[in-house]
Amino acid sequence: MKKEYLYSPGPTTVPPEALGVMGAPMFHHRTARFRALFAEVVEGLKDVLQTKNDVLVFAASGTGAMEASVANVLSPGDRIVTVNGGKFGERWGQLGRAYRLDVDELMIEWGTAVSPAQIKKHLTDKVKAVYIQLCETSTGVATDVKAIAEVVGKSGAILVVDAISGLLCDELLTDAWGVDIVVGGSQKGLMIPPGAAFVSVSKKAWGLVENSSLPRFYFDFKKAKKSGDKDDTPYTPAVSLVRALRETLALIKGEGRDTMLANAARYAAAIRAGMQALGLELFSQASSNAVTAVRMPEGADGAEFVKKLRDTWGVTFAGGQEALKGKIFRIASMGYLNEFDVLTAVAAVEFTLRSMGVAFTSGAGVKAAQEVLLG
């Protein structure tokens, strides 16, 4: 009877409304019924992204859509700029090298954000595309996408933003800011299980697609658009997930996009305040509202902490990845959460630190979080 709590930066808790339709009987996707569903979902995604650009949906996890955003717009040897400030920014560089591009990889300290000035310095005439994250999931860092979009918008390059974890937590105004490709995933702010991913593609990006010669097939943008224009997909869609997405998009619409963003900001602020009141140090120098990365106190192991949280309290946080393994833990403030869930997360930190013999003022974390939430 132990209750389970998900605060991992994907997958997030799926609301019962969406779980309910996941188990509904299967139906065929080459039907008016599916096309009506798909059209509704694409409209909902456009609203979430604040875009009138094409939105293409794939049966894949987010990395598939990241790869698509490389393979569809470039040709071998093309120069791109990527920012390695965490595991997912690093992935853009790995993707670029896998496709034999000329990758100018900005190495920044993990936990810090890239500045528009740094991007500008690397934006030579040769650069075809700049790849950044809205939220770098591995470090809890938010990027100033708006300012970077302004810089990149004046160049010939396109701006590609991995918004997989940041969406609906950190603001992203695709069209108003001029972001050419946005990459999104299903199991974060959109609150459905993993296995669906999507991209929005601007007119400027379509221009690159026309001249790109990298090989692609399953993730082909042009085929997805051709089918998408008829509310269809070129290959079999993940029907259950598309169905669940209709439910969560309806919840998001009901709640209001702005409310979702404001809530994530409040919850993340409460979590930060709670952690600091316990004497813990935040890892990120530019806090995202999607995920908060916290340094483990000296002498306490982050992997043990995360394991104890899950095994003893049924609470799932994420640990650190790669070089940060054991050194940080991460608490997501995405999706289907409310104030009590935030307090639970902070209380679980207190319970677990206590069992590990870490000294702190009992109740201080929950109290600080509550003060932020009460405003």
Next chain:
Amino acid sequence: MKKEYLYSPGPTTVPPEALGVMGAPMFHHRTARFRALFAEVVEGLKDVLQTKNDVLVFAASGTGAMEASVANVLSPGDRIVTVNGGKFGERWGQLGRAYRLDVDELMIEWGTAVSPAQIKKHLTDKVKAVYIQLCETSTGVATDVKAIAEVVGKSGAILVVDAISGLLCDELLTDAWGVDIVVGGSQKGLMIPPGAAFVSVSKKAWGLVENSSLPRFYFDFKKAKKSGDKDDTPYTPAVSLVRALRETLALIKGEGRDTMLANAARYAAAIRAGMQALGLELFSQASSNAVTAVRMPEGADGAEFVKKLRDTWGVTFAGGQEALKGKIFRIASMGYLNEFDVLTAVAAVEFTLRSMGVAFTSGAGVKAAQEVLLG
């Protein structure tokens, strides 16, 4: 309250046992809990494929795994043999050309099967891989994979078999026959919703992977194997589908692999007998047990027939694709079916042909099917 019946060659009816877990609360995939689940599923897939080879699972639909079976084993300019005898065999050729391979595409009449002798004629020393289907879903044709594997096994080339629709309907003994790569999908004989696909990879195929220089990332075999060896996946798996797959694999094990194959054979035979008793002509010259393709009678439109079936009777068949549009219809005999479902499918054909004014002996189809089923 209209009941719905799925006889499309994917997606197929999902058994309630699997639907039930689709709607269970989400949990994190980087856990012992997921690894135990994943290990069980991979073992089950190995049993279905009758292989000790590595089995790699992707969050994607079948075409993604088809692409993976090209991108991971070849280098630009490599020669491959593909067989265009239907829409899915044609896809291997399209994939090969998308990756700038030297594609030797055997054009055979749609509805016929490629012979081992034809393959042998094209198997020069230069050929690196031969791509065929176990069942060509668009035409209902089964390929003699065993005999072709014998021919290809003597060459330096690997044999890749698209078993997406054929699996558990048409026999496939991966190791005994020596098939190097088998491609499978979720929403056919495995009876779960679309969005998961997998491949098995032989030692001979791994040899090609080592020397292949085509770009890949999300579908990278080596990364999938490295994670798979720890019962894990390199990128976020489609957790709900993996969970559902455990349920259907348990059902398959309970029923018995041989019983599943024998049932599909009996059901397909009953469907064929039913159609012929109605004076309808079978389209395939080499009938698969996964799907039966039937020619529409002169003057009757297949698209209208399929639409009437669905709208009036809640019965989903598939129509013809590409050049076969309107000319054939297709009835699947995969997965979660029993004798009464087969009779229902045949009765639905009778009801619908009657409403379209096609002449036939009333009840003759159902009677013929029943005779086959009673044995």
